[in-house]
Amino acid sequence: xxxxxxxxxxxxxxxxxxxxxxxxxxxxxxxxxxxxxxxxxxxxxxxxxxxxxxxxxxxxxxxxxxxxxxxxxxxxxxxxxxxxxxxxxxxxxxxxxxxxxxxxxxxxxxxxxxxxxxxxxxxxxxxxxxxxxxxxxxxxxxxxxxxxxxxxxxxxxxxxxxxxxxxxxxxxxxxxxxxxxxxxxxxxxxxxxxxxxxxxxxxxxxxxxxxxxxxxxxxxxxxxxxxxxxxxxxxxxxxxxxxxxxxxxxxxxxxxxxxxxxxxxxxxxxxxxxxxxxxxxxxxxxxxxxxxxxxxxxxxxxxxxxxxxxxxxxxxxxxxxxxxxxxxxxxxxxxxxxxxxx
Amino acid sequence: xxxxxxxxxxxxxxxxxxxxxxxxxxxxxxxxxxxxxxxxxxxxxxxxxxxxxxxxxxxxxxxxxxxxxxxxxxxxxxxxxxxxxxxxxxxxxxxxxxxxxxxxxxxxxxxxxxxxxxxxxxxxxxxxxxxxxxxxxxxxxxxxxxxxxxxxxxxxxxxxxxxxxxxxxxxxxxxxxxxxxxxxxxxxxxxxxxxxxxxxxxxxxxxxxxxxxxxxxxxxxxxxxxxxxxxxxxxxxxxxxxxxxxxxxxxxxxxxxxxxxxxxxxxxxxxxxxxxxxxxxxxxxxxxxxxxxxxxxxxxxxxxxxxxxxxxxxxxxxxxxxxxxxxxxxxxxxxxxxxxxx
Numbered sequence: 001x002x003x004x005x006x007x008x009x010x011x012x013x014x015x016x017x018x019x020x021x022x023x024x025x026x027x028x029x030x031x032x033x034x035x036x037x038x039x040x041x042x043x044x045x046x047x048x049x050x051x052x053x054x055x056x057x058x059x060x061x062x063x064x065x066x067x068x069x070x071x072x073x074x075x076x077x078x079x080x081x082x083x084x085x086x087x088x089x090x091x092x093x094x095x096x097x098x099x100x101x102x103x104x105x106x107x108x109x110x111x112x113x114x115x116x117x118x119x120x121x122x123x124x125x126x127x128x129x130x131x132x133x134x135x136x137x138x139x140x141x142x143x144x145x146x147x148x149x150x151x152x153x154x155x156x157x158x159x160x161x162x163x164x165x166x167x168x169x170x171x172x173x174x175x176x177x178x179x180x181x182x183x184x185x186x187x188x189x190x191x192x193x194x195x196x197x198x199x200x201x202x203x204x205x206x207x208x209x210x211x212x213x214x215x216x217x218x219x220x221x222x223x224x225x226x227x228x229x230x231x232x233x234x235x236x237x238x239x240x241x242x243x244x245x246x247x248x249x250x251x252x253x254x255x256x257x258x259x260x261x262x263x264x265x266x267x268x269x270x271x272x273x274x275x276x277x278x279x280x281x282x283x284x285x286x287x288x289x290x291x292x293x294x295x296x297x298x299x300x301x302x303x304x305x306x307x308x309x310x311x312x313x314x315x316x317x318x319x320x321x322x323x324x325x326x327x328x329x330x331x332x333x334x335x336x337x338x339x340x341x342x
Numbered sequence: 343x344x345x346x347x348x349x350x351x352x353x354x355x356x357x358x359x360x361x362x363x364x365x366x367x368x369x370x371x372x373x374x375x376x377x378x379x380x381x382x383x384x385x386x387x388x389x390x391x392x393x394x395x396x397x398x399x400x401x402x403x404x405x406x407x408x409x410x411x412x413x414x415x416x417x418x419x420x421x422x423x424x425x426x427x428x429x430x431x432x433x434x435x436x437x438x439x440x441x442x443x444x445x446x447x448x449x450x451x452x453x454x455x456x457x458x459x460x461x462x463x464x465x466x467x468x469x470x471x472x473x474x475x476x477x478x479x480x481x482x483x484x485x486x487x488x489x490x491x492x493x494x495x496x497x498x499x500x501x502x503x504x505x506x507x508x509x510x511x512x513x514x515x516x517x518x519x520x521x522x523x524x525x526x527x528x529x530x531x532x533x534x535x536x537x538x539x540x541x542x543x544x545x546x547x548x549x550x551x552x553x554x555x556x557x558x559x560x561x562x563x564x565x566x567x568x569x570x571x572x573x574x575x576x577x578x579x580x581x582x583x584x585x586x587x588x589x590x591x592x593x594x595x596x597x598x599x600x601x602x603x604x605x606x607x608x609x610x611x612x613x614x615x616x617x618x619x620x621x622x623x624x625x626x627x628x629x630x631x632x633x634x635x636x637x638x639x640x641x642x643x644x645x646x647x648x649x650x651x652x653x654x655x656x657x658x659x660x661x662x663x664x665x666x667x668x669x670x671x672x673x674x675x676x677x678x679x680x681x682x683x684x
Contacts (some may be wrong), residue, residue: 245610259604268618276610
């Protein structure tokens with residue numbers, strides 16, 4: 001057996017290029033006591049990974065040149081020396097972009113999945129995985145949404161944003177999504193139930209456009225992008241509003257030159273709370289999130305948007321497309337288990 | 343009787359000048375039912391007032407040209423048509439810079455004071471007034487300080503900062519103050535008990551200087567200044583750190599050109615909470631704060647730093663000095679009750 005790995009070939013300059021990644025062939029590792037060997041099935045492509053590609057610590061150690069890309073996956077256990085985890089079980093965890101990974105009790109985000117009949121396994125990498133959980137936990141624990149709130153969501157057609165739109169709507173909020181194309185604007189209003197959409201690329205004054213779409217002001221802002229969008233939405237916040245600091249993708253491709261923010265005075269003036277969060281600090285909230293998300297998906301209340309790329313060797317290209325903003329919904333790579341060479 | 347008023351003569355450009363203010367003579371008003379006439383004794387000079395001088399709303403209506411400057415005062419009731427408030431009572435409230443003001447149940451920050459024997463009345467405008475209350479409420483309600491925390495405080499020799507230094511220290515925290523002169527640095531370490539001080543004007547790299555003064559990182563940042571100082575301290579915050587958004591004086595003198603902030607990514611990466619607050623939203627916490635502050639002052643545990651300017655007509659000059667950063671401690675104007683003309 002060969003273990004294909006997607007490794008970091010070069011530190012990206014700005015948006016990652018497919019050539020920043022390379023496929024290499026390695027040996028399949030053997031689990032020691034307390035470990036298990038898993039076969040990766042779906043990789044979840046995450047904006048956060050971009051922060052690990054520059055050779056600097058960014059809430060995780062950087063990925064070294066030649067090192068396998070770190071990323072969460074749905075995987076199946078093929079050998080286990082870890083109590084409570086059996087061969088055949090499906091798990092989720094932060095592994096590497098490779099066919100086979102070692103996993104253990106310390107694996108970040110590790111959980112044993114109980115996939116339900118009729119629900120695609122891929123959903124557990126996205127809508128029912130980190131993206132959906134992040135949306136749910138962020139809105140409730142950080143945003144403290146209430147039914148009458150106006151909730152603005154950026155990157156609203158993205159993996160987390162598309163789930164946040166639907167969850168906030170199901171919780172009775174008025175939902176306004178910010179997106180980067182008219183096509184995405186139609187998608188979030190027609191398919192995801194958003195009350196309004198703002199295409200930030202099509203307006204001269206984003207703050208004005210958000211204000212117009214939110215006649216009663218903004219109570220909660222689910223911020224996936226940071227930068228100019230955050231700066232604009234800050235001017236629209238109601239007193240005691242909450243800003244959910246989920247991500248700042250606008251700066252991920254060029255972290256040495258972050259976009260300046262000018263409107264922080266609003267945090268004092270409007271007594272806002274801006275709180276950052278990373279899902280793995282809220283794992284105790286995940287069971288409740290999963291139960292609710294499962295129910296909504298089974299009832300057809302939530303549409304899980306997916307963009308699945310076939311084949312592990314295409315992961316780098318898929319990642320590049322996502323970081324260009326060219327995709328919609330959750331970006332996944334399905335590992336081609338029948339082709340073992342790069 | 344003449345009612346001297348200090349009015350806005352011109353919208354300041356940058357730091358207010360004494361000539362932006364003028365003293366005019368008006369009639370003493372008569373209280374209607376539900377109102378009281380008070381004689382102002384001490385005015386508390388507040389950085390927040392700067393935000394009301396530009397003709398734009400800034401969590402209060404702007405002060406119009408020719409309008410009396412709005413500001414909190416300690417005052418004595420000389421005529422009352424308001425139940426529960428008797429002639430002779432000492433009150434605190436947001437009045438105007440004038441000899442006599444009308445006050446009523448809706449007066450912002452209104453409270454009846456119970457001055458204790460041996461405590462100067464001026465303290466109720468500062469250390470035992472809004473500044474001390476803001477420091478206490480900010481540290482506890484927003485900063486959620488715990489004894490082992492490292493707390494960084496900017497404008498640490500100022501009215502609020504000097505109280506925050508001492509309160510945090512009394513609560514068992516390690517306290518590091520950021521100030522603008524070596525003299526202030528000595529003051530906060532020698533007199534206020536701060537463990538370390540950083541003179542931001544004397545260091546090349548403020549982030550590095552703060553990091554050096556906080557070897558275990560920063561858990562709570564009491565931000566009175568915003569701007570470059572906030573940007574620097576953000577890089578030093580520990581995971582789950584709290585930023586108390588109390589003020590952003592660095593931008594008050596030029597609100598149309600706020601200082602850009604570049605390091606907001608830290609809010610996500612470190613899961614920080616940045617929360618703005620205005621004291622008047624936390625009036626229910628004031629009794630507890632007052633009880634504790636009184637006790638500390640009486641026990642000699644807290645030094646109240648005051649810079650008292652004599653005479654209402656000098657209020658504009660005193661305000662200008664404060665906004666230049668030329669003063670230390672609480673800036674007050676003592677109303678010269680024996681001189682009734684401008």
